Amino acid sequence: MASWSSLPTRLARRCLTRDPVTLFRQFIVRALVRDPRRSLATVAGLTLGVAVVIAIRLANAGSIRGFEAALDVVAGQTSLEIVGAGVGVPDGQLEHLGWLRDYGLVSPLIARTARLRAPDGTEQPLQVLGIDVLRDRPFREYQLVEFARGGRDPSAQELLALLLDSRSVVLTERFATRHGIELGSAVELVIGDRVHDALVRGLLLDEGPARVVDGQLALLDVAVAQLLFDRIGWLDRVEIQLHDATAIDEAEQAIAARLPDGLRVQRPAQRGRQVEKMLAAFHFNLTALSYIALVVGLFLVYNTVAVSVISRRREIGTLRALGATRRRLLGLFLGEAALLAGLGTAVGVPAGWLLAQGAIALTSTTVNALYITSAATVPPLAWFDLLLAGGVAIPLALAAAAIPALEGARVTPIAAVRGADRFASDQRQRMGRVALVAAVLFGLAGWLSTLDPVGGLPLYGLGAALAVIGGGAALVPLLLTWLRRVGRRAFVRWFKVEGMLAHANLSASVGRLTVSVAALVVSLAMLAAIAIMVGSFRDTVTYWVGQTLRADLFVSAAGRGPAGPSPTISSDAERRVAAHPSVVAIDQFQSVDLPYGADGDLIILGAGNFEVLLEHGGLLFKEPESGRDAMARAVGADAVVVSEAFALKQRVAVGETIALETPQGARPFRVEAIYYDYSSDRGLVVMDRSTFERHYGAQRPAGLTVYLDPAADPVTVREELLAGLGPDHRLFINTNATLRAEVLRIFDATFAITYALEAIAIFVAIMGVATTLLTLVLERREELAMLRLVGAGRAQIRRMVVLEAAMLGVVSQALGLAVGVVLSVILIYVINVQSFGWTIQFDLPIWFLVRSTVLVAVATAVAGLYPARVATGFAGTGAR
């Protein structure tokens, strides 16, 4: 360390006059290289921050990309599509849609997902297209391996001959190769609860549509698809390829005007937009969270540049004395920040991509559980990512470095050489102003909390959260000042002379500590807030599950499709379940996606047997109090009960009438009650099954809830039911207990990434504290040596520094908890309500908070070990 200060004067002069680059190398780079651990820590911190931001961006993009890839392959050359109200387009309508041929080619489509059991024993999800090859060929190009070898495309007739048999399936070459499937192989298709034997009659060449979903694509004839997916009489949509693709706007309007009630025309991309919209709130909150890691990383830059300035006051003085301008010095330190940030970005972007691989597993668990099933893959890095990271991280790093860099540049030569100057003067006079800032920020937070969301996103809520964080950070100097005044006695009593010294050291450096402690406080506050929010949410969900899940068995089929069609329970399986002697009642549950309102938000339309629910079930009603009576009124009537999220987002109250699209056109339904639901933030509208069938036709249910004779053992009945199904059926049957566990598992998986992000932020923040302490230690070289001279032991010095670190940790945690509670209130009552529309009962997870406090104290103490070692080093050698 000593050599830092002896910059040869001749060299300095040469550098100053001729070569700023050499000066930068000598003055900044060499110093960074000399102390690789600190430099690495800074770069690592920034890398982590940048990586987290990039990882979340990529993971978010990836989770919709999987869906969009599926969308692309399905859309092909489709310009427009006709869709029905929730349940699809009835076959019977097609005869009346002959006029569509005036606009373009018309093709029916069933687009669903299934699973395939390959000969290699694995089970794979597949995007399944049920097509009419006679109509479909202009929409999607199909090249079959066996025909490609002969150098030609199959004719429509040849394709048809391949698909016509109800056992025929066409897979992709890529998929087949991966799973040891050959032309003619027997495979099993698992659709809903049924297992079908199928023969691979064709393999699509590994190009075009076959490639988009990584080969997870299967073709069936539309008739076979209707049969296997229990969709006899219905299409998922009818596609149109316009004769004149340029006149798409006119065609869309003209077709919309001619379509009968119950059918809509839209562009294929609209489905992608609906899904994006569905995920927007989730992605927005995740992105906001990811930036915290970056912000914390910036504190490290601040620290490093501060250390750089502090440890070389003498050189600064020398340079100034030799004629270096302030501007040049400022440039040097900003250059240092830019170098660090540049390195952090350069490493952080690819690191982010790697992190995204892990993050996507976490987020897509969430996205799958909440929204869609799709093959989520991390998109490749684009220049945009580097630009985004560099464009955000480097300017912010420069801004963070500007504070100490300006301080450094302001050093007068004489003061620096004498050592009379001390970095960051006492800020006591500023305390009044700081208190005012904190008060204003908290006030602002309160006001922002009352504002409505913007486009379904809690922008003002986030603003309120930021204001609280800012207010909390502003409290840090006040807290440290207060600690200086009142803490001494306690420190002395508990930690003897080391405590006294530690307290004295901290008291003397309030200004220096403020920024690092603020960073830690912010991270801890976020952690506390999220812990409180998630804990409260979990308790609420647990209670809700306990109240709502009353049935003994829950029967469902495998695998939900992209944003919509649920697999169905066959009548055969339902009969077998109903025939079990212990079964008392069955509620068939149905759910379809339905666009609602002017914005076409995708809501979930559910149908259940209200009489069974009234007798056995247990919905939790928010309004009216006599929810059960309200539900009884809805039996068989054009009436619905809606979830809280629906009521909130669509601004609907009990007693009002809402218009729902049905195959016969929009129909009015009276809202009888609002109930609590945490299964989806999209909003649920539920009607009695008889009402549903009256409007939407008889559809197979997506699930069964089964009520058993109280004397029966659900586990035994479950096993008996499964054993009685035979190899051609496969059902998922949860008992009440396993479903509850599953709900909570999904819940925890959903928030796993939240905690992961927070852990990173706290790690970075603790590193910040460590580097700050290092700064302080470096500043106090002489004092530490003096302490040794007057008889302090190495152990005492080490204890002192570790104590300082732990004290900072505890103080930060204390303030962090307080701010965190306020933040959690905003998360629960503002951001959550605006993003998801759920009522969460506030609940403090005391044990978690106690545990985390201890953990933070220990972690910061451990982080203090390195500066402590440096300190004992000074003390030992008696440096300067």
Added chain:
Amino acid sequence: MSGLLVVLRGRARTVWTTVGALLMCGLVPGLTAQAPRSTTADGWRLAAPDYALQFPRDHGSHPEYRIEWWYYTGNLEAADSRRFGYQVTFFRIGVDPAPTNPSRWAVRDLHMAHLAVTDISTTQHMTAERFDRGGVGWAGASERTLDVWNGDWRAELDGEAHRLRAADGSFGVDLRLEAGKPPTLHGDEGLSRKGAEPGNASHYYSMTRMPTTGQLRLDGELIDVTGASWMDHEFGTTFLEPGQVGWDWFSLQLDDGTDLMIYEFRRGDGAPDDFSSGTWVGATGAVTRLDRTQFMLVPGRRWSSPTSGAAYPVEWRVEVPSRQAELTVEALVDAQELDTANSTGVTYWEGAVTVRGRIGEREIQGRGYLEMTGYVGRPMSEVFR
């Protein structure tokens, strides 16, 4: 006759196996004494002598038979003497007489249609095709009377007349065909045998001279036209036998009022097949059957298709010695080939022809249509196997 070429290959394979099985049954003593089977193993009815054609019911569809077509061809003329040929064909190909899948998309029948218009003066030949499954109403045919459609292409009865509409983009026809002569029943009371095996036959009749008026659309221009059309309607389940490589089919309308239909199967060795035959329809409607020994077809000049490479004889000598008829048939335009890659996948020649020659001492002229198959791609007998 012409519709033979559209038999669906995939299904034909099983049908042929069935026929093979039937033949073997025939070898078993005891079974030979029984009457020929009336249906195939997969449930299609075989053409048999016990069927009496009645109209207008038999203009309609016969879904119990596997294959059926309605073939309209004609020579038309505009007021300014411009001449045109046209062809509108509807095919119904049975796939499964009783699909177990209750879906309306389950394929019982496939419906194909071909449209061709030839502008003789510019030698322009335009074609279009349609291919749909029945069931959801996009294509179909009535069983009660003439009403067969594919998308917006349609042939239906309007009183005694046939209304024919088909258009694709810039070209099409919208015609009214008067009945003209009564239906001509080919073969034995409408049972037209195509092979040695009794079931290999079809029910076949023609409306040989239908006075036609209406409009033709050409490059968006509407042209009033008059002329004469020929309608073939044929249905059955099994037709061709091995060795029948292709056929040449003539429908000729002579200016003395005589109409002549002749088809000749070509065998692999180039010799005509024994089951070739024809029908002579006198001006008054008197029908005479011509067997293979009663006519002679001699191919002349050939035209090679630049797209398919097939060499079609576009000039023929047609002789019917019993009638002292010696006729020369010439294509009005050489390039009247259809490539139906998107439906049947079969490439064939079908076009307007002119007729010159003599019957006895009398100079004769006429018009007509010629169809030639099996000149490119797989032999028709293989298409059937």
